[in-house]
Amino acid sequence: EAQVTQNPRYLITVTGKKLTVTCSQNMNHEYMSWYRQDPGLGLRQIYYSMNVEVTDKGDVPEGYKVSRKEKRNFPLILESPSPNQTSLYFCASRIGQGTYEQYFGPGTRLTVT
């Protein structure tokens, strides 16, 4: 089944404790991205990657890191999480240049206390 997977789905952590949210897709998509969704603010892009080893900042990159060492994986790293990073996070992917239909993972609900 073609899908985007994320883990963990739910995470409660404390301020400053490094964490990684994994994202994987099995559709051989070139383009992957991370979003956060907050009430009243909608979906905002954090980082995106157009291919292996090519990443760039989205609209709200502060406090986040990403890497793209393999085509299928695009982990999101919070080196020192803070309460304002409490949010619902989505990974998404699409084929690449010239196609814009994007598919989302199931989401990770993160709470930072």
Place this chain on the structure above:
Amino acid sequence: QKEVEQNSGPLSVPEGAIASLNCTYSDRGSQSFFWYRQYSGKSPELIMFIYSNGDKEDGRFTAQLNKASQYVSLLIRDSQPSDSATYLCAGYGGATNKLIFGTGTLLAVQP
């Protein structure tokens, strides 16, 4: 000014009626538009996309695009309670060359 704007709703329609969801965008260079359905606590699900002016129909859904008016809409015919969700409009292209989302319209279909 938000780049993609939607009325947050809720839009309440009776079962069996036509639900009309609207979206406007500010970047005239935007080329492609997408409608996603999102149930509470779930991920957005792509239901329609439209690239050309006019109408595009898929089952009970019709997407409409008017580039001159910078207006996109989604019509849902024979609305069902299972259609109750938040509908996100997104536009791609233009100055940002990114997929920009509106904040969504909450649709409630009353049985």
